[in-house]
Amino acid sequence: MTEMTTAKAPAASALSVAQMLHLMRMEVDNAKLHGYAICCLMIGLDEFQTQAEREARRWLMPAIFSELKAITFQQHIRGLGLTREHFILAVFPHIGVKQATELSEELLAKARELELPGITGGTPVTISVGVGHNSHPRSDELETLIEDAETGLNLARSGGGDRWMQWRTVEDELEDIRGELDEQIREMRELGPGEESDAVASWGHALVRKIVDAFAVVEPSASLNQVRSDVLAIVSSEVDRWRDLATIRQLSEREKTIDLLERRITKLTGSLDQTESELKRIASLKAIDTGISSIYSTVQGLLDGEDNTEAKREMLKDIFEANLALRQ
């Protein structure tokens, strides 16, 4: 725990949230204009669900913010940051992806050391960090960077917390996996008939033709014809055997390749499914309310036994006609 953490919580700044965001936006715009790197970190506490933990958040967030300040101060990193109850948002210009991830790692380690008496009760504090960076072509606005960092934070939390995650990297990995899977499937489809056995057959035909040509220059006789037939029969038989052996060898090799490819496909498909289901799970967290059923399954209408049924029926008809007239 650094000195910064043990010190009292930071005093409220003279800058409002809107002013701070304005400064961040200017910095991101400058980075876009002058082509330098800029990263955005969104930091949140893990598993703070109970009332007591929510109370603790008020103390822990400033402490983590202090740790972040201490780390950046030691490394001479300049940045802009603001704390909210549920997250810390920070923007660091001239910081590459590697440095941003190292910063995140360091902050994760510092957070694990945090222990505020009477608040965490000995339970280690863990945080998750989402990283957004303008190295990705689509992340050159403050809004997009914050969005990337937030998605990264959600992914890091859903992955168990105590980790950093860069959403665009995950997205790129997903794309890579998809591409690799497509490549493997295409390769498997392209595996045609055996080339080696074809080569053996072609060589065999050439050999037979040479033998026939060699016998053609000699004066034909019955014994010579017999010898030629025997030689051709032996050569043909050997060529067939070689061809069978080549085919068997080739089939065996292909079976090995197919087995290897199939295993890779299974692995990649599993990985892809897992990632996609995780993304779906995160997306579904925002819309889980399925509603409450009405007590009616059919349209009701006025019951005959009611008081003033006729008067009510007339009134309802009047309301309907007034609304119909309004539509027309």
Added chain:
Amino acid sequence: MTTSKNTDMDPTAEPEEAAIAPETQPREVATIEQRAAAAGERGAAAVADAIEQGEDAEKAVGVLYLGIDLGTSRTSVSASNGQRETIASYVGYPKDAVSQKLLKKRVLFGQEALDKRLALNFFRPLEHGVLKSSEEGTPEYEDNLRAAKDLISEVIRRAKPRKDELIYAVIGVPAQVSINNKQAVLDAARESVDSVMLCSEPFSVAYGLDMLDDVLVIDIGAGTTDLCRMHGTMPEDADQITITFAGDYIDNKLAEYIRETYPEAQFSIEMIRKIKERYASVADEVDKVVVDLPVNGKPTSFDLTDGLRAACQTIVGPMVDGLSTLVSTFDPEFQDRLKNRVLLAGGGSQIKGLDLAIEREMATRLGGGKVMRCEEPMYGGAGGALKVAHDMPAEFWEKLK
């Protein structure tokens, strides 16, 4: 590192919690067997499938009735799934994408919108019970229409409809609202429901309480007070009067009083509204109303007892004027009965001693009268509209889809 710390963005308390089921509940098509029998062979199969799918999928489709009281100050909804909600009629949109990111919402409603209005493009889309606008087609009109649409969508969302249900809604509007404004409310609602009808607010209050004969309903809202004479048939224009002596009028009167009497006091109309909602009274004997208002940043106590009572009293006279008109133009044989069945409804009816004050004024000008209070002023309009929706025949709903 430059820092900024701000913790005033906590979500605020939600409006009043859902309460009892609507009055129309007893007529449920109760059992699965009955549903199956009613729906025939195909329906029975669907119900059987639903049983297999468990409690959540108890039925494949259903009909959700909604009664909505679209008010200037508050919008209430009662639904046939037992949900009841009220939200303040405020809508706010984050001023920019970053505010949206921080607020984590595209649009905010009710008290939450009010609390965070500095970061929002803030709307109170209704005025005098109808869409606030100078004229149709102007940016102000379009903005308010969009806000009204979102407000209606939000109250419907808070009624927790299932996606597979038909939604039939009846919306209460002030008695004498113009056709253009009715059209605007219909436009706003149509995006969120399968079929919608409008009906007069005081009528829906009376219908909900089954008081359809010889009753004079006074529905006191924030923007308007509606007076409606019920005589066993659908009230016509001559049976209804809408006046603007309502909640907002009291707020302005009280604000004027404070400005004149305590010019050093600083306040906003929202602060005035809260004071009124807490202490409003026209009773002869009341506890002192002493509230803290800032003076140059320092909270200072002010006695508003007389000012608040006088402000509340200002609506009594115009209301009895309206009552007198409706009574005096009624069949002389039934005027006495009408005078003795005056029903107070709406949020404004919660002013302490208002019933007695009206009775006193009626005694002077009409020779007597009896005033009753609606038991649930906040949900009188929405509950009545729900009952209208329930009783409306299926073919009417179909024709208005």
